[in-house]
Amino acid sequence: MGRFIARRILWMFLVLFVVSLVTFFLMRAVPGGPFDKERDFPDSVIENIEARFGLDQPLIIQYLRYIGQIVVPTVTEPGPPRSTSEDYLFTINLPGGESALRWMNFGPSLVNRSRSVTDMFRENLGVTFQLGIAAIIVAVAIGLPAGIVAALNRNTIWDYVGMGIATVGVSVTAITLGPFLQYLLGVELKLLPISGWGTAAHYIMPAFTLGFAQAAIIARLTRASLLQVLNEDYIRTARAKGLNGRRILWMHVLKNGMIPVVTVLGPITAFLVTGSFVTEQIFAIPGIGRAYVQSIGNRDYTLIMGTTLLFAFVLVLANTIVDISYGWLDPRIRYE
């Protein structure tokens, strides 16, 4: 078990390494640079700007320096960051108060030069994660009960209605559901704010937009999985033994039926993170997804790298946790 977890985590870092490498060199192979949009500077000025951000160095040095800034913790004087190039995401004041341990510096934004990428994360990442968590809650809170009800009432009206809605659900995307909800609930019924971020009411439509398709997937999967479990011998045994229905449902059916559902949580996290690109744009939410799309157009190298790594980290972490959780849920599964 311990060896398996260690291997999974190693694999995770290998993936992140490849992602960072591919992203970095792909991004740098793209013609154009972050300073293209400025007025026509003399070459000497551009050279100075590039030297300021270390873009004149060989690519491999730039890559190593960038990764180093993020991965390697440093000890500096305590206090607020001195410049946008030295803005660390985590700061721990060491005992004595004369130095602070800092970690994860994503560098200055090359386009928005008064800000650091770390600063943007601090401001925008929370929003994206809040939205993602709200969407997961919507997905699970709708999908799970719907799947259970459908499975326990197989071939009844509940089953048909639930699965009908689920098929509709997997066919909608954020870009179809978002405008539709905005129109219905925001424009026509005026129940919810059409766009923006801030109050509790602002969460409802984006979370639903993002989570509904996933709720449908969870509902279908839960139903399928429970139906399989309900036919198992050990359920029949439990019934024969005279256990009461509720106990069978909670202890036997649900615990075993949840395994496949857990497997999709990884891809679902991926959906929720990547779906945020579009959802944030539709609802004008100040999250990191919008910043990412903009950064690619701007060739804001540090922001592209930072956000790609961050998204990749979330996705890979989610998949790793799912992989590890199989064994905990189902002891029959042996780790390689």
Add this chain to the structure above:
Amino acid sequence: MTSNVTTTPETDNNDVAYLDDPNSAGSKGYWADAWGRLTRNRMAVLGLIIIIVNMLLAIFAPVVAIEGIDDQNTEEANAAPAWVINLFPILKARDETFDSSGGEVLAIMGQQVNEGDLLIDFAGDNLTASVAGTVFVDARRFYLIPDTIEVARFDISDSTRLSVSNLDDVVAGDTLFGDTTAPYDGVVHIVNNQLALQPETTWRRDGTEVQVENLQTVAVGDVLLVREDGTEVLAPFAGTIFVTRNNVELALIPPLEFDVPEGSEIEIRDGREVDAGTVLFDDVTTPITGDAFIVDNKIYIRQSEQWLLGDSGLTVSDTQSVAAGDALIDTSNRNIYANMSGTVFIGGDDVILTASDVQRYDLSDNSVIHVADEQVVSIGEPLADDVTANIQGTVYVTDSEVLVLPVSTGYTPLRNKYPIGADYLGRDLWSRLVFGARVSLLAAFIGPLVSILVGMPYGLISGYFGGAVDNWMMRFVDLMYAFPTLLLIILLMAFFRSSAASTQPGTFVYQMGEIDRATGGVFFIFLGIGLTSWMRLARLTRGQVLSARETEYVTAARALGQSTGQIMIRHILPNILGPIVISETLTIPTYIRFEAFLSFIGLGVNAPTPSWGNMISDGAAVLRNYPHEALFPALALFLIMFAFNFLGDGLRDALDPRLRGVD
């Protein structure tokens, strides 16, 4: 997802003889049998029909579309036909502004109008009553006789014995019925229990002595002509005389008169019909449609009283009384009608129709007005002595009233030119929708195509040879698979685009860029989807091959000395095709969604090329005012994904009945 667990029995053995299914008994093959099962699944058939309809629309897009994808028609911007406006209440419940330049405004300041009233008459496209009057219709023409003329009407009963029949020409003094005679020359119209006499207003000149001059005003009974036989033609009504080459015409509606200043050049020709909006001289235009007469330095526009029916749809009936502003003939699709009850305001070139929440203040008790016409007021500002504005808006002062028009929030012109309306550039949504179907459907087929061309052989080789080859090939797939797909596609898109844009002609990358430009930006999307789509199928194929190569028929083939290639293609492949087809069909919505996502965030197709993704993106920007622009493409996207999902479900049930109802 890197998983060590198989949660679906896809990698189970692949015996394909479903002897337990009674439908598979007999000599039908596997695929014929599956087709039979598929066609019995109602939802799958529905999905298939939607897909086929979409494909037909996409293939015949140039025929089905009304216009090209980038035919901008500014005056149609954001317009929608009536049924769309009725579908989205928000389109109805707001102020409306219509551009009246080039059209004749028929409503008057502050007039209360009702749904369907005609507001603006665009030159040449339709006719409207320019005066309140009476309409007469005969076989080829219809006539409008103004209310100022008293038309002779006689009530007749069923027992009345008429001396004339419908549409007879009569001259003054002819007997109509009993001892009733015609009071003037005219045409008889009999409708229900009434006989109306449509006055004659045009007389031939030949063989007569003209007693009147051009533009002379005549009174009832004035002598107009003296015929050869000595009989006189008397003016039946007061009016203005126009003497043309062949006719003497009595205009019942007073003509419009324009003084042409010296030095101005008259831009019309004498005797020609002019449309409302036609420039007469300098910047003076005629507000009505009629015949122009130039006399010295004056231009007279004689309003038409008669029109050819032609192919137009007549909206009035014979001898009906109409009021100014009612539509008479709807000859084209460019009419503007009031689409809600409300209040009309006319300012400059705009006619504004606002919903009923207009503040009206009656000026009858001589109070002093504190505001100027078209002044902007906020709530609480005094309008007159003891009246303050209760809404924010623009003031309109008429002779008897002060009105406050609420601040306009936008408008949706009602136009019937396009079946589902136009976008913000006035481009036909329907045409863009059918051309957009091409992009979506191509994405739906390119994804599986690349998967099958690349992923399947990859998995086949990896699974069949096993060992170190398998290990390395699968490690690579695992790594690529862990890469967030959408991030990779977004990066690849940016990479392709800018690389192709900055390379010199003659290179490979430049050629790719040329292909992309020629396909409207579709090529790179497909390249991006293709590059990321094959990994999943490679894994699935490998799993299938692993179990298939242990079966007896493969062992038998090997014992018979068949080559590796033969075994792979002739024995393994046909047996693992079912799960592959199922899996790819179920993944098609994902490819469609990728394309829509990319186009939505602006990394997809190039600007004028329509894709449902960028149509939704454009529409979402104006969703508050014109929801139809986003919701129609969204509905199309939903329908096609819905169809492929059901088809995929149906295919799975049909090809692999063991899975039926499991998921």
